[in-house]
Amino acid sequence: xxxxxxxxxxxxxxxxxxxxxxxxxxxxxxxxxxxxxxxxxxxxxxxxxxxxxxxxxxxxxxxxxxxxxxxxxxxxxxxxxxxxxxxxxxxxxxxxxxxxxxxxxxxxxxxxxxxxxxxxxxxxxxxxxxxxxxxxxxxxxxxxxxxxxxxxxxxxxxxxxxxxxxxxxxxxxxxxxxxxxxxxxxxxxxxxxxxxxxxxxxxxxxxxxxxxxxxxxxxxxxxxxxxxxxxxxxxxx
Amino acid sequence: xxxxxxxxxxxxxxxxxxxxxxxxxxxxxxxxxxxxxxxxxxxxxxxxxxxxxxxxxxxxxxxxxxxxxxxxxxxxxxxxxxxxxxxxxxxxxxxxxxxxxxxxxxxxxxxxxxxxxxxxxxxxxxxxxxxxxxxxxxxxxxxxxxxxxxxxxxxxxxxxxxxxxxxxxxxxxxxxxxxxxxxxxxxxxxxxxxxxxxxxxxxxxxxxxxxxxxxxxxxxxxxxxxxxxxxxxxxxxxxxxxxxxxxxxxxxxxxxxxxxxxxxxxxxxxxxxxxxxxxxxxxxxxxxxxxxxxxxxxxxxxxxxxxxxxxxxxxxxxxxxxxxxxxxxxx
Numbered sequence: 001x002x003x004x005x006x007x008x009x010x011x012x013x014x015x016x017x018x019x020x021x022x023x024x025x026x027x028x029x030x031x032x033x034x035x036x037x038x039x040x041x042x043x044x045x046x047x048x049x050x051x052x053x054x055x056x057x058x059x060x061x062x063x064x065x066x067x068x069x070x071x072x073x074x075x076x077x078x079x080x081x082x083x084x085x086x087x088x089x090x091x092x093x094x095x096x097x098x099x100x101x102x103x104x105x106x107x108x109x110x111x112x113x114x115x116x117x118x119x120x121x122x123x124x125x126x127x128x129x130x131x132x133x134x135x136x137x138x139x140x141x142x143x144x145x146x147x148x149x150x151x152x153x154x155x156x157x158x159x160x161x162x163x164x165x166x167x168x169x170x171x172x173x174x175x176x177x178x179x180x181x182x183x184x185x186x187x188x189x190x191x192x193x194x195x196x197x198x199x200x201x202x203x204x205x206x207x208x209x210x211x212x213x214x215x216x217x218x219x220x221x222x223x224x225x226x227x228x229x230x231x232x233x234x235x236x237x
Numbered sequence: 238x239x240x241x242x243x244x245x246x247x248x249x250x251x252x253x254x255x256x257x258x259x260x261x262x263x264x265x266x267x268x269x270x271x272x273x274x275x276x277x278x279x280x281x282x283x284x285x286x287x288x289x290x291x292x293x294x295x296x297x298x299x300x301x302x303x304x305x306x307x308x309x310x311x312x313x314x315x316x317x318x319x320x321x322x323x324x325x326x327x328x329x330x331x332x333x334x335x336x337x338x339x340x341x342x343x344x345x346x347x348x349x350x351x352x353x354x355x356x357x358x359x360x361x362x363x364x365x366x367x368x369x370x371x372x373x374x375x376x377x378x379x380x381x382x383x384x385x386x387x388x389x390x391x392x393x394x395x396x397x398x399x400x401x402x403x404x405x406x407x408x409x410x411x412x413x414x415x416x417x418x419x420x421x422x423x424x425x426x427x428x429x430x431x432x433x434x435x436x437x438x439x440x441x442x443x444x445x446x447x448x449x450x451x452x453x454x455x456x457x458x459x460x461x462x463x464x465x466x467x468x469x470x471x472x473x474x475x476x477x478x479x480x481x482x483x484x485x486x487x488x489x490x491x492x493x494x495x496x497x498x499x500x501x502x503x504x505x506x507x508x509x510x511x512x513x514x515x516x517x518x519x520x521x522x523x524x525x526x527x528x529x530x531x532x533x534x535x536x537x538x539x540x541x542x543x544x545x546x547x548x549x550x551x552x553x554x555x556x557x558x559x560x561x562x563x564x565x566x567x568x
Contacts, residue, residue, distance in 0.1 A: 014544045021524070021533040047386075056383065058543045070295035077381055078327035079535040084384045085521040088514065094386045197545075230555050 002190050002223070006045045007095065007179055009195035010054050010171070012037075012229055013047065017059075017083045030196075030229075037194070037229050042090025045194075048178050049097055054171050100181045108177035111218045117167055121206040125165065128202060133158050165199065172200045179204075183221040193226040201226040240275035243373050244295065247271070248287050248316060249302040249335075252280045263358045264302065267335060270362040271300075271369065284312035284319045291326060292531055297376055298331045298353075298369065299323055304338035317343035322529050324350040325522040329381050331372055335365055341475055341482065341495070348486040348493040351520065355486050389466050389517040391435040396467075398425050402442035403496045404472060404505065409440060412509055422456040429463050436512050437463075440472040442496065444481050454484055461488045465519060468512035472496045472505060491520070 016038060019031035027035070038045065059080060065072035136155045140148060168176055175193065183191045195201055204226035206212070212220050249264035251257050257264070271278045279296075281287060284305055290296070301316040312319065317339065323330040334347055337358035347355045354368045395413040398421070399406055410416055417432060419425040425437060437460055445453045460469050468491035475482055475495035486493065492508035494501060511520065524530075 011544060014540060017535075018537060018540045021535065022537075052385075062543050063539070068295070071293075073381070074295060074327050074329045075534040077329055077383070079533070081328060081384060081521045082524055082534075084386070087386070088518075093388065096388070228555070 002188055004044055004190045004192060005095070005186075006041050006232075007048050007175070007191060007193050008045055008051065009175060009193065009197060009200065010051050010058070011196045012194050013051065013055050013083075014058075015196070015229070016086065017079070020082055020086055021079070033229060033233055037233055038086075038090045038092070040233070042087075042092050045090065045092040046095035047087075047092065048095050048175060050171065050174055050178055052094060095182065098182075098185070100178075100185065105174065105177050105181050108180055108218065109173045112168055112173045112176055112215070115216050117203070118206070118212075120210070121203065124206055125167075125199065125202045126162070128198065129158050129161055129165070167199055168203055169199075172197065172203075176200065176204060179224050180221055183224045184219070187221070187223060189223065191224045192232070193224070194229055194232055195226065196228055196230075198228060201228055238377055240373060241277050243276050243297050243376070245271060245276050245278045245298045245300055245369070246287060246290055246294075246296040247278055247280045247300045247335075248282070248284065248305075248319065249280070250282050250305045250307040251302075252282050263337070263362070264335075267300075267362045267365050270366055274366055274370070276369070276373075282308045283310050284314070284316065285310050287319050288312065288322065288529070288531070291323065291330075298333060298372060300333050300335055300365075300369075302338075303334060303336035303340075303343050315343065317346045320352055321346060321350045322525050324352070325525040326530065327534070328519060328521055331376070333365075333368060333372070341478055344478075344483060344486050345475060345493050345495060348490060350522065351489065355483055357480070357483060384518055384521070386518075390433065391467065391516065392433045394432050394434045395436040395438060396425050396428055396432065396434045397437075398422055398439045398441070400441040402440055402472070402474075404440055404501060408502060409438065409505075412506055413438070422453070422460070426456060426459050429460065429467070434467050435516050436467045436509065437469045438472070438509075439470070440496065443474045444479070450481055454481070454488065457485065457490070458488050461490055464489070464491060465515060466517035468492075468515060470494065470505075470508045470512055472501065491515070 012034065015030055015034035019027055019034050022028075022031055060073070060076055133155065136151050136158065140151050140155070175195075179191050179193055183189070193200065193204055204224060207215065207220045208222070208225050211222060213222065214220065247264070247268055251262050252264050252268065254262050255265060256262055268278055268280060279290070279294075281290070282305075287299060287301070299320065301320050303316040305315055316334065316336065320332040320334065323332055328351075332347075332350075332352040334343075334352060334355045335358060336343075336355075339347075339355070344355060353372055356365045356368055392415075394415040394417050396419055397409060397413070397416050398419045399409065413436065417428060417434070419428060422439070425439075428434070429437065439457075439460075444450060457469075457471070463469070470492045471485065471490045472494040473482075473485075473496055475493065476497050491512050494504050494508060498504060524533075
């Protein structure tokens with residue numbers, strides 16, 4: 001059986017960081033699941049260097065207290081080193097860039113974003129959003145639901161996404177390109193991108209599900225998948 | 238950075254007393270010397286103030302007395318425990334002990350929590366200034382940088398220098414893989430390059446005699462400088478307040494263990510595990526428990542402000558909308 005490598009997106013790293021300083025009995029659902037995920041798959045989790053760079057950028061270069069920078073930085077550093085300690089305990093490592101050149105990665109990334117996306121993929125995304133809207137509406141109608149506020153927020157977001165959704169925005173195309181480039185170099189391994197950004201999961205899953213070997217001229221390796229953390233933990237592939 | 242921007246918080250229970258035991262108080266002398274050198278020095282005689290100040294002002298150095306018995310305080314422990322707490326809070330915290338009264342256990346704690354230095358008050362303020370100036374230089378030259386999962390190959394072998402002592406050699410062999418026994422410390426130094434070990438362990442019943450001690454310390458210094466790849470553990474008789482032991486503390490082995498401790502086997506196991514875990518990396522200690530700290534270094538709101546809320550909100554609603562709980566995926 002081929003080895004599976006889990007590439008985590010920035011949001012999954014944030015989930016873990018978010019859970020570290022919370023007492024075990026006070027963990028929220030996603031925090032607990034994040035810890036469960038790392039407990040179960042940590043040995044095979046690899047952090048793409050681009051994801052770590054983005055994480056560093058957000059962690060150390062956003063919302064900076066410029067008036068008390070040294071104090072602020074020390075606290076951020078302190079929290080970060082506890083995150084690193086946790087990752088080491090889970091035996092998670094950074095995925096080495098190896099022989100994949102930046103040029104190669106950026107060319108794949110550019111290619112993924114410069115072409116119009118297939119209509120079937122857009123239909124898949126719409127199908128997924130409509131399905132979610134239905135699920136949320138059903139739940140909202142259920143008198144037993146005790147968290148209607150967050151469900152309403154999710155409903156608004158999904159409804160908004162129909163007209164103002166996204167595909168591979170920001171660093172997503174780079175993460176996809178990075179994964180495809182390394183998957184090509186390592187055909188004996190399976191790569192799964194774990195992200196709570198459903199859109200990147202939609203795109204990667206579309207290519208995998210339909211065994212799209214070519215996106216126009218770009219060869220898509222068939223050993224790449226994407227899952228949300230929830231679906232990785234519970235069988236909903 | 239100028240020295241006036243290098244902020245020191247000086248803890249001493251006699252910091253407001255001009256005299257101590259009839260003589261001029263060494264803490265006052267040290268404070269004056271630091272001020273004369275140009276450093277910015279705040280003082281306090283309470284341990285709890287140090288922890289409070291940690292959250293309010295950035296200090297490049299915490300200068301701590303050990304015995305804090307003269308002042309009533311809500312903090313449970315002594316100056317060494319304050320240092321431990323600071324080191325647990327952040328590895329950026331530089332701690333120097335300046336004390337006349339510490340016990341051997343405090344010395345060992347200072348070594349094992351990687352305090353920057355332990356300066357005995359008998360060594361006078363000149364030694365303290367020398368150490369503080371060295372730290373000032375290092376802080377200027379090396380900005381804190383992030384740990385980044387360094388990956389460095391090693392052979393998986395452990396180098397051991399052993400003299401018959403309270404820990405049987407068989408015990409050491411049982412705790413380590415692939416032991417290379419070195420007949421001398423010189424051999425150990427040689428083999429750290431040749432064998433690329435993942436650990437160095439020295440176990441001996443007592444310090445060498447007076448004629449050999451300087452050479453011994455010089456060799457330990459050479460080995461300690463190879464850290465963190467590999468880390469160095471020293472198990473030795475550490476029950477007497479001996480100046481040589483304090484010198485060893487200041488050579489910064491990864492762990493210094495008292496071979497006469499009743500729990501030496503457990504302590505050795507823990508030290509080996511940690512030394513291997515932190516191979517090629519700076520040790521990060523467990524965050525202090527809630528009783529010691531006023532707040533965490535980051536709040537959930539701060540984390541939320543850095544990230545896209547859609548992502549974690551997704552995790553919350555999906556778990557609510559899935560009606561039948563799925564079985565864990567154990568593939």
